[in-house]
Amino acid sequence: MSQVASARDLWLGSPGPARERLSTAVAALTRARRLQVLVDHGFGGLLVGLGLATFAMLVARLVPLPHAPWQLGGAAVIIAVALALLVGWQRRPDALEVAIRADLTLNLKQRLSTAWEFMTVHDDVKLAERLAVQAVKAGLPIHAGRLFPLRVNRWGRLAPLAAIALLLVSVIDLNWIQAPVPREVDEQVVREGQRLGAFGREMQERARRDRLPRSAGQAAQLERLGTRMESGALNRGEALGQLRGMRDSLDKERMQALAEANQTDIGPLRGESSPLAPDSDPRATLEPMQRGTLDNADTRALAERLAELERSGVPRSDVEDALRRQLPVDNEGMREMLEKLAQIDRARKDGRELQSAREQVRLALENLGESAPGTDARRDPGINLDFDEEEDRGAKSAENAGADGRRRSGTARGAARSGLLGDSRVAPDWQRAPVDPDSRDTGPVLKPESQAREGEVFVTEARVLPKPGRPSVENVAMSSEFSSQVEEVLSKEQYPAHYKELVRRYFLKLSQGRIPQQQPTGKRGIQ
């Protein structure tokens, strides 16, 4: 710019090579124009990017996608701006084009461009200098930036509107878009949608609490799907299609989680022998912990048997605390192992959450009439996709290992019920329950609580056998008014006072989907 600042003096009599003076002036103009072109294209790219982001946000909110809406929107903006800048760079004007534009802008009557051409192409420097002098006299500006200023072009002026549109699309309720025309509402789809939506919200909360991003994303998608189904925007066929897609997405995420959780190399201390080997009694591991005499091999063995110990009633946090207490401050290897364990633990939690979500989706598919159970079969026999099955086995084993199943600790009991504990990869084989070849067909295990008289509540266990020729449906979706209906029934019916709480708990558990549809044999019904 500074060279151009004195362009008028340069052309009107100051000595020096004309070629260099003209080159300097045109080069400054060229730089300014190229920058202007880049900025113009950048604004264009921004506007297009915001438009695409708005569209992507809309689609991502309406259709379950494997990426979060803000990720898609951000990627659209970044890619569009980058492409626009690339196009702007490829379209950068050369010096002659800039001179022509300067002529047109300043009405220089093509003096500057003719001067440039005759200097560079015809090598007629004298003529070029005369023309350049005329151009300066005719009003060639002192500052190139004044001729080609950086400006907010029309694309840039429209960009805030596009940003507002993006913002609106990201926050407004889209249910009215999803159901633009009234259609016959499928009550079953609505009920399944309510159930899935509620489950998705709970899953999101858990994922947030446990910091599980993979589960959080899937939970958000599940909730959106549930909301759409609940709103009646989807008919049964569409809901089935969406659910299948959701199931596939959950499978994919679950496989990734499992692959992450399957990491066996948990630290640099592997290979040392320890009295806490997998074939020892899990209870015995508590003794060296209580004594505080753990060596490296012990801690490694403990880490490997973390899940197994947990099923045996030893809280994971206690074991981890014990490991930490044993660690010397500078034991980086052990610290790394613990970090890896935490990572594996998160992956397992992810897997469990995703497995649970997948069960819900599978249930919804069945309830909506997807009759072929084979469609839900495991697709990759090489990878165990079912955490629950193995964990149930482990839990059962743990229960068997316990004294009588009635004095189980709260943690173990809760884990066994929900099927959310256990780790088939870490637990040794001898501790697993014997695999019943027909176990897959025997149906779920029921553990209803009973009360014969005032006082202690006892638990019985039953296995539900599906009736031949009927699909095995584990859970029945309950309406959202179920709890209030229970209260209403309880208030009308005459029960002994000490039974009322038991009855209420029973039905509320039904509403949470823990009790299968079929009544267990010998179970007393509620009249």
Added chain:
Amino acid sequence: MSDEPRLALAHERLEALRRQIARRIVGHHDLINGILACLLSSGHALLEGVPGLGKTLLVKTLSDALHLEFARIQFTPDLMPADIIGTQVVLQDEEGRRHFQFQQGPVFTQLLLADEINRATPKTQSALLEAMEEKRVTVGRTGHALQEPFMVLATQNPIEMEGTYPLPEAQLDRFLLKLKATYPSAGELSEIVDRTTGAPMPAVEPVLNASELLELRELVRSVVIASHVKDYAIRMVLATHAANGHATPMARRYVRHGASPRGLLAIVLTAKALALFAGRINVSFDDLAAAAPPALRHRILLNFEGEAEGIDVEDLIAEVIRETPTVHGKARA
């Protein structure tokens, strides 16, 4: 052109010529510019306008302001080619021997006014063809060169079609420009009345001789034109060709024959003269746009549809100028 003083001198001479013309002619600035552009571009001009607009007076004034030989031919239906070119006459010497001698016609001059050229028959009109293009006349087997500078200024009346012979296309193409005399404004009319009904018409002094005029012509040809400016002129000419990709919508629909390469030369030469008038040594887009209408209007032939719909060639040319992009696809506003 070698230095600025020559340019300044040329500018000064042209201004002096304009001043002399302006002593008699009121207004008609575009017409005068066109005639001077023709004069400096070694071309010929066809002046068209209704009677009484001062076409003939303008040409006579120009001849008075120039130190050039001037001749006038009033074209009539019975005018013969020999009346223009000249003829062989039999002469007898002192010894009584007879021989043929070529008697030069009025075309042997430097500034020729062909008044109401469309009143003569095509045969007579064609007698001017060789003179205008080759600047020579062939009689029998002998060719006779015309003096330089040589310029034909023809006038024609667009009305009174009865008894007129439209100029053949070949001859029209030989006119560098076709200039239109327009009606004067109220102010100009007032001044015309004052000048012509009061004191005698002021005398016009010659300010430019033949050699100076030739020098100016040389100067015009030295005006440079950049390649992108030249491309614009080419695109304008191609835009008048119905089958060409550059053709404008009107040209595609209504044009039978577009402008010839001679039309392109006319545009560029006229633009160079206009640039010199403006004191520039390079041609601009505006020069080309200004030169296009007079250079193209007699070189574009409309098809039957265009004639039937009464399409004005002026509108077509205006569209060509408007739609032809200068650079980077940017059309002139």
